[in-house]
Each structure stands twice: as structure tokens, then as C-alpha cells.
Amino acid sequence: MNILVIGSGGREHALVWKISQSPLASEIFVAPGNGGMEELARCVSLNSSDHDAVVDFCRQHNIGLVVVGPEAPLVDGLVDRLDKENITAFGPSAYAAQLEGSKGFTKDICAKYDIPTAAYGRFDDAAKAKDFVNKKGTPIVIKADGLAAGKGVIIAENSEQAHAAIDDILGGQFGAAGAELVVEEFLVGEEASFFALCDGDKILPLATAQDHKQVGEGDTGPNTGGMGAYSPAPVMTDHMIQRTIDEIILPTVRGMKQEGHPFKGVFFAGLMITDKGPELIEYNVRFGDPECQVLMMRMKSDIVPALIACAKGGVDQVEMDWHDSPALAVVMAAEGYPGSYEKNSEIRNLEQAAQDEQCYIFHAGTKKEDGKIRAIGGRVLNITATGDSVKSAQKRAYAAVDQIDWSAGFCRRDIGWRAVSREEN
Numbered sequence: 001m002n003i004l005v006i007g008s009g010g011r012e013h014a015l016v017w018k019i020s021q022s023p024l025a026s027e028i029f030v031a032p033g034n035g036g037m038e039e040l041a042r043c044v045s046l047n048s049s050d051h052d053a054v055v056d057f058c059r060q061h062n063i064g065l066v067v068v069g070p071e072a073p074l075v076d077g078l079v080d081r082l083d084k085e086n087i088t089a090f091g092p093s094a095y096a097a098q099l100e101g102s103k104g105f106t107k108d109i110c111a112k113y114d115i116p117t118a119a120y121g122r123f124d125d126a127a128k129a130k131d132f133v134n135k136k137g138t139p140i141v142i143k144a145d146g147l148a149a150g151k152g153v154i155i156a157e158n159s160e161q162a163h164a165a166i167d168d169i170l171g172g173q174f175g176a177a178g179a180e181l182v183v184e185e186f187l188v189g190e191e192a193s194f195f196a197l198c199d200g201d202k203i204l205p206l207a208t209a210q211d212h213k214q215v216g217e218g219d220t221g222p223n224t225g226g227m228g229a230y231s232p233a234p235v236m237t238d239h240m241i242q243r244t245i246d247e248i249i250l251p252t253v254r255g256m257k258q259e260g261h262p263f264k265g266v267f268f269a270g271l272m273i274t275d276k277g278p279e280l281i282e283y284n285v286r287f288g289d290p291e292c293q294v295l296m297m298r299m300k301s302d303i304v305p306a307l308i309a310c311a312k313g314g315v316d317q318v319e320m321d322w323h324d325s326p327a328l329a330v331v332m333a334a335e336g337y338p339g340s341y342e343k344n345s346e347i348r349n350l351e352q353a354a355q356d357e358q359c360y361i362f363h364a365g366t367k368k369e370d371g372k373i374r375a376i377g378g379r380v381l382n383i384t385a386t387g388d389s390v391k392s393a394q395k396r397a398y399a400a401v402d403q404i405d406w407s408a409g410f411c412r413r414d415i416g417w418r419a420v421s422r423e424e425n
Contacts, residue, residue, distance in 0.1 A: 002062050003304070005030045005041065006048045006078070007069030010331075010364035010382040011289035014296040015067060015303075016041045017360070022304040029061065035373045036363025048073040051081040058087050065090065067307060071147055071286050074265075075101035090307040092285050095261040099252075099283040103143050103182045106283050113255035115248055117280040118272075120184035126170050132183050133162045139186040144169050146177030151223055151338055155186065187281070189274035190418070192233040193291055194244050196269075197306055198253055200262030202316035204306060205245060207298060208236035209291040210418065215338055217414045224338045225379055228415030230328040230390055231294040234422050235273050244271060244278045252283070264310050293362050293384045294327040328393040328416050329384040330401055332409045334365070337378040345408035347373045347381070353403035359385040359396055380409060390419040 003025050005016050013036055019025050020040045031054075033043030046057055048068075058066065066082055068074055068091040077094035091097075098105040104122040109115070118141070123129035133140055133156075142165040144152030152174050156162035162183075169178040195206040211229040215221040236244075249267055256263040268284035268291070287295065296303075300321040309315040334341035347366070350373060354361045362384055365377015383400045387393030394416045401411060 001025065001064035002027045002029070003065045003067065004058060004061070004063045005067045005069060006073055008032050008034045009069065009289050010362040010379070011287050011292040012069040013037055013362040013364070014293040014382075015069060015287065017362070018296040018299060018303045019067070022302045024302070024304045027061075029063070031057075034363045035366035035368035036361070038368065048078060049076060051078060054078065055081065055085050055087065058082070058085075064088060065304070065308060067091075069286060071097070071100050071284065074285055075147060088308060088311050090265060090310055092263050092265040093261060096256055096263040096265075097285045099263070100285040101147060102145055103282060104145050104180060107182060107184070109252065109255055110280060113251045115251050115255075115280055116276070116278065118184040118187050120182055122180060122182055124170070124180045126166050129166045129170075129181060129183055130163050133159055133166070136183070136185060138162060141184050141186055142166060142169065143182045143184070144174040144178040145180040145182060146174070148174040148177045149225055151225070152177055153223055187272040187274055187279055189272045189279075190235045191281070192236050192271050192273055193288060194236065194241065194249070194269045194271060195287070195291070195295065196245070196249050196267045197310050197315050198263050198265065198267055199310050199313045199315040200257065200264045201253070201313070203245070203249060203253060203267075204309075204315045204318055204320060205241070206266075206320065207231055207295055207322060208233040208241065209288065209294055210235070211288065211291055212412060212415055215412075217412050222338055224333070226288070226290050227331045227333070227412045228329055229288070229290045229294050230326060230393065230416045230419055231291070231298055232326065234419050240273060240278060244269065248278060248280050266310070289364075290329040290331055290382050290384075293329045293382045297327040297360065297384055297386055298323045298325070323386065325386045325388060326390045326393050326419070327384060327386045328390060328397050329362075329382045330397045330411050330415050331379050332381040332383065332401065332404065332406065332411045333379045334375050334377070335408050335410055341378055342408060343376050345375050345406065347375055347409070348405035349403055353383070353400045356385070356396060356400060358387065359383065359400045361400065375406070375408065389423055390416045391423055394420060
């Protein structure tokens with residue numbers, strides 16, 4: 001079967017890498033792809049927001065499955081259009097994608113179907129939002145309602161910061177994504193991510209991960225799209241996973257079905273493990289980035305039957321096996337990220353850095369030009385390794401990082417620190 005993957009990031013490189021191992025995959029196309037994918041797939045120039053063009057491409061190339069990687073095309077209704085054309089596509093409808101596309105929508109679903117989450121308010125009026133902050137106290141969390149590339153969440157330590165964040169968001173800092181905002185209580189605990197596939201009715205639990213959203217070591221500085229991740233997350237015990245499924249995932253499945261818009265695709269539940277148990281921070285409706293990279297490294301089974309089952313049903317009949325070995329990914333980003341950064345710097349020595357069989361370098365913001373790899377994005381490389389422990393995976397990943405010759409890049413040096421400290425104690 002010919003397969004089309006939509007996207008250009010590290011997540012899509014990891015999906016293409018995993019799909020390429022499937023005996024079901026004939027030719028793989030990726031639109032637009034990046035500088036690291038050419039050995040695995042044919043990179044094509046195709047605008048995913050031009051639904052007619054995507055449909056035409058699928059017809060011309062006999063595409064049997066479309067895998068939509070990023071959130072924006074999902075929220076934009078690409079899967080709805082493909083469904084209408086009887087083209088099998090992995091991902092939720094535009095309505096169901098509101099679970100990521102609108103934080104207020106998700107909070108309302110949680111309230112309606114009794115899903116544990118932080119107390120909240122929805123606002124498009126700054127004065128009312130500030131009044132809510134003053135009544136609730138700080139620390140408090142301010143979120144742009146719409147898609148903001150992982151950067152639209154501000155944890156305010158005091159009311160001054162909260163009021164400034166409200167003014168910034170409603171004042172246009174995140175464009176249309178900030179036309180409305182959500183203010184919610186600050187949850188205390190440890191963050192983790194849980195992934196499950198869903199066909200609208202049944203689920204297939206996948207695995208757990210923990211990412212590092214903040215740019216600075218020790219989890220400091222502004223939020224990013226993610227500076228690294230590892231899987232599994234030790235805080236997600238078997239008991240905590242079962243509670244997450246029973247209290248968060250399955251009520252969402254039932255709720256979306258009851259709303260008349262069953263969810264098909266991957267639930268990526270961002271959780272806070274509190275004294276009370278798992279509480280939902282947010283849903284994403286696509287694989288995480290860089291969480292996808294560590295999940296794909298640990299996944300033993302063929303992913304393609306599971307992706308098809310999400311679209312066609314019977315996902316609970318698919319068996320999924322995992323390597324016990326932990327995986328860890330370090331993101332190398334362009335100096336200045338998540339603020340402004342320069343583009344087109346050359347990255348050297350990637351082949352030598354990837355010699356270790358237990359290490360793979362997934363590309364994100366790169367392009368290949370005249371045989372050279374150049375950085376064209378904020379988050380640029382994902383150096384991903386497996387090991388007998390998180391500590392050994394971490395050591396292997398950083399050994400590869402240290403061989404990469406890229407003076408315009410940087411990374412955090414403490415990815416996996418929580419799990420490593422658990423292993424050492």
C-alpha cells in the first residue's frame with residue numbers, strides 16, 4: 001500500500017521511520033518532509049491546507065492511507081475531506097480535533113463528563129479574567145484557547161504576571177489562538193503523558209512518556225514545543241495507567257460519541273499526577289513531538305495495522321508489543337529558540353554521530369541542499385537512544401550530541417533527570 005504522511009517535524013520523521021519497517025508499506029510519500037527523510041520516503045511539495053490538492057495527489061498515487069502528523073491540518077478538517085472522498089486517513093475529524101484546538105472546549109467536555117481536571121474559567125474579556133485571578137489567587141495558569149505551537153501556556157507566580165499574560169494573550173500575542181483564554185488552577189504534582197489509539201468506540205493503550213517543555217535546565221524558562229522526552233515515565237505505574245484509562249480516556253471516548261462526533265485517532269493525554277491521582281492538563285489529538293520519537297523507538301509491533309484500525313474500527317483487536325528498554329530523546333534547537341533565531345546554518349558530522357545502532361537522529365527543522373544539512377527551524381534535531389536504563393539511554397544520546405558539529409545549536413543537558421534520580425536512589 002502507498003502511504004502519505006503529512007508533516008515536516010521530528011514526529012513525522014519518526015512515524016515515517018516506523019512505517020517504513022512495515023511489510024504493508026510499498027511507497028511512502030511525505031509532504032513536505034525535511035532534510036533527514038529522503039532515505040525513507042519521497043518528499044513532495046504539497047500544501048496540506050489545499051484539500052483539493054491532497055485529494056488529487058492521493059488519487060494520482062494510489063494512496064491507501066494518509067497519516068496526518070501535526071495538529072493544524074486536523075483542526076482544519078483535512079480528515080473530514082479525505083473521509084468524504086473514501087480515502088482512509090488516520091486522525092480525528094475537525095469537530096473532535098477541538099480537544100486540542102480549543103482548550104475551553106476540552107474543559108467543558110471534562111466538566112460535562114466528570115473527567116478530573118483543574119478548576120477553570122473561560123474568558124474573552126480581560127477585566128473578568130483578572131477578576132477570576134484575584135478571587136482564585138496565585139500561582140495560576142493562563143492559556144490561549146487555540147493552537148499556539150506549545151507556547152501559549154503561562155504559569156503566573158503572582159497576580160502581576162497573570163494580569164500581564166491576560167493582556168498579552170487577548171492583545172494578540174498568539175494571534176487568533178488568543179481571541180479567548182482559559183484561566184485554571186495550578187495543579188501540584190508530576191507531569192506525564194499517556195497515549196492511546198481510538199477508533200471512535202474502543203481503545204488500544206500505547207505507552208507513557210515524560211517530556212521537558214521548558215527551554216532551560218532544571219525546567220526553567222519559557223515553554224517550548226518540547227526540549228526532550230523519555231519513555232516509559234516511572235510515575236505512570238500500572239495502577240496509575242489503569243486509573244487514567246478508566247477516569248480520563250474512556251469517559252472522553254463515551255463523551256465524544258454522545259456528542260455525535262466519535263474520536264478516531266490518538267489521544268495524547270497530558271496529565272498531572274497529583275495526590276488525588278491523574279488529572280487532565282490538556283489533550284493533544286496527534287502524537288507528541290518529541291514523545292513520538294521515543295514511542296516509535298520502543299514500539300516492537302507494526303504500526304500500520306493500528307493506524308488503519310483507528311480509521312476503520314477494531315483497534316482493540318490489534319496487538320501492540322513494546323521493547324522494555326527505555327528510550328530518551330534530546331532536542332537540539334537553534335540558538336535563540338523559542339524566541340527569534342537565525343536560519344540556514346550548516347550542521348556537520350551527523351553520519352558519525354549516528355553510528356551507534358541504539359541511537360537514531362530524527363530531523364525536524366532541516367533541509368538538504370547541495371548535499372549539506374542546514375537548520376531552518378527552531379527545534380532542529382532529535383537525538384534519540386535506547387538503553388538498559390534511562391541513565392544509559394541518556395548517556396548514549398548525549399554521546400551522539402557531542403559528536404554533532406553545529407555551533408548555532410544548543411540543547412538541554414538534563415533530559416530525563418527525574419527518572420535518572422529515581423534510578424540512582
